[in-house]
Amino acid sequence: MKWYQKPAAILIALLxxxxxxxxxxxxxxxxxxxxxxxxxxxxxxxxxxxxxxxxIVTEIETIAPxxxxxxxTSATIMQTVSGGVLRVHYLDVGQADSEFIELPDGKTMLIDxxxxxxxxxxxxxxxxxxxxxxxxLVATHPxxxxxxxxxxxxxxxNIGQIYMPKVASTTQAFEGLLTTxxxxxxxxxxxxxxxxxxxxxxxxxxxxxxxxxxxxxxxxAVISIVYGSKTFLFMGDAGTDPESSFTIDADVVKISHxxxxxxxxxxxxxxxSPTIAIIDVxxxxxxxxxxxxxxxxLIAVGATIYRTDTNGTIVVESDGSTxxxxxxxxxxxVAPATTAAATTPKETTAATTLAPVLDTGTGEVYKxxxxxxxxxxxCSYLSKSRIPISLADAKAEGLTPCSKCNPPx
Amino acid sequence: MKYIIDRFExxxxxxxxxxxxxxxxxxxxxxxxxxxxxVIDVSVDKGSTEARTEKINNLMGDLFK
Numbered sequence: 059m060k061w062y063q064k065p066a067a068i069l070i071a072l073l074x075x076x077x078x079x080x081x082x083x084x085x086x087x088x089x090x091x092x093x094x095x096x097x098x099x100x101x102x103x104x105x106x107x108x109x110x111x112x113x114i115v116t117e118i119e120t121i122a123p124x125x126x127x128x129x130x131t132s133a134t135i136m137q138t139v140s141g142g143v144l145r146v147h148y149l150d151v152g153q154a155d156s157e158f159i160e161l162p163d164g165k166t167m168l169i170d171x172x173x174x175x176x177x178x179x180x181x182x183x184x185x186x187x188x189x190x191x192x193x194x195l196v197a198t199h200p201x202x203x204x205x206x207x208x209x210x211x212x213x214x215x216n217i218g219q220i221y222m223p224k225v226a227s228t229t230q231a232f233e234g235l236l237t238t239x240x241x242x243x244x245x246x247x248x249x250x251x252x253x254x255x256x257x258x259x260x261x262x263x264x265x266x267x268x269x270x271x272x273x274x275x276x277x278x279a280v281i282s283i284v285y286g287s288k289t290f291l292f293m294g295d296a297g298t299d300p301e302s303s304f305t306i307d308a309d310v311v312k313i314s315h316x317x318x319x320x321x322x323x324x325x326x327x328x329x330x331s332p333t334i335a336i337i338d339v340x341x342x343x344x345x346x347x348x349x350x351x352x353x354x355x356l357i358a359v360g361a362t363i364y365r366t367d368t369n370g371t372i373v374v375e376s377d378g379s380t381x382x383x384x385x386x387x388x389x390x391x392v393a394p395a396t397t398a399a400a401t402t403p404k405e406t407t408a409a410t411t412l413a414p415v416l417d418t419g420t421g422e423v424y425k426x427x428x429x430x431x432x433x434x435x436x437c438s439y440l441s442k443s444r445i446p447i448s449l450a451d452a453k454a455e456g457l458t459p460c461s462k463c464n465p466p467x
Numbered sequence: 468m469k470y471i472i473d474r475f476e477x478x479x480x481x482x483x484x485x486x487x488x489x490x491x492x493x494x495x496x497x498x499x500x501x502x503x504x505x506v507i508d509v510s511v512d513k514g515s516t517e518a519r520t521e522k523i524n525n526l527m528g529d530l531f532k
Contacts, residue, residue, distance in 0.1 A: 173489070174487070174489075201473060201474045202473045202474070202481070202483065202489055203474070203481075226504070227473065227503070227504055228471050228504040228505075228506060229471050229473050229483045229504075230471070230483060230487050231473070231483060231487065234487075272502040272503050272504060273503075274474065274503055274504075275474075318476075344476075344477065344479060344491055345476040345477035345478075345479065346477055347476070347477070441490070443486075443488065444488045444489075444490075445488070
């Protein structure tokens, strides 16, 4: 049944909005718009005992299947992305998801674009990396914390292919995304299992013919990127139902649904056995995320956990045989590259080339209908009205920074 | 006024208001049958308001000297 065939309106006689409960804490969205410094740098030689026998290959024909635990896995491993360095940016967009990926062949990919108010910060981040094209754009599912900023992204870049699961939301945010795609003359490729975005980049879920009804999280496009011997998995907000349909051994996993127990299955994480787990989650969110049992479950399978609420934007790169992690925190000034305390030449190189120079003048902040202050996303003063505005415009209107949430200045 | 349920997280529904902003509403204040995507129509129930006002006024009238 289509959404518009459902009862269109549900009457509530009296309903009081609870404005005091913000959707995320102060300082979350500020992360992308401020200066950066590298907080910590860790080179992780993930368990690659077979490293020497698994050269980074550039021709599909030369790749030997290494994991054959399931047909999907072997099919995935047969093709890998090729070229130089794979670099994944897990953007700190507060209580929302966005991952920007620099592929080894020079192409780019964006999975989700944060909340509506995060769009311009996501755009600034990518442009500051020097890109004007997003070759592969994926909206994992139509929830606003994943697609809210995507219309702004589409209006700001040359877009190659757009992938979305064929499921609707009735929100203006989703409608706005669709009309933006329409206005630009683009079309949408249905995201479903078996679709290959590019060699080595595959959609694992939702399964062909699967119907998750109103459970939009479960419609999430789940994507794997295989490079050499390393696999990155992006799970959107997929729950345990779709998760049970795919099996893959992954090295770096974007944990599903901001670390919610609704997406947690011990057997799945046992199968995935990630070395590195990334949780996109907003500091002080109202939903208790991430759930402690997810954290404990990840620790139990030996994963090292990184979180955008505590680590800020997280950058991970791989040369196909190793994985290197960086955490970029946004609230302190840019540190000279030489103070990144790199302990190996590799890290030094990465530190100087990875940290984008972020423009502090175009940040997205929020104002209220009547207040004289501007705020970071999630500030409790935004409970009654929350109007996105660029930092420059906020200043131009004479607004001053909130003393409570310390927005960018 | 109307708003749209975008999603549920924990004890909250996150709804989109007509001005395209998003706010949390406790699940307890949402009809249990309302799913994601449901358009919620909020209005003042004048009849119930008047009935409640009359009932409370009557109660107060009995109590105040």
